[in-house]
Amino acid sequence: MQPRTNAGRRARNTVVLALIVAGLWAGISLTRGAAHADESGSTGPVGHFSRAVELIRG
Secondary structure (H helix, E strand, O other): OOOOOHHHHHHHHHHHHHHHHHHHHHHHHHHHHHHOOOOOOOOHHHHHHHHHHHHHHO
16 A cells, blocks of 8 residues: 555645535525525525525526
């Protein structure tokens, strides 16, 4: 088995950190979107998905 290099360990840690930050950002965005839901929009999972798409598109 090859020993892990510092560069490999840093790369892995960077990827894990980026995934954590992206997950937190997505969760916060969806929570804000659900808290300020548009009354005219559809409800249920499809409504939340379309709201998420709107948030991602900006």
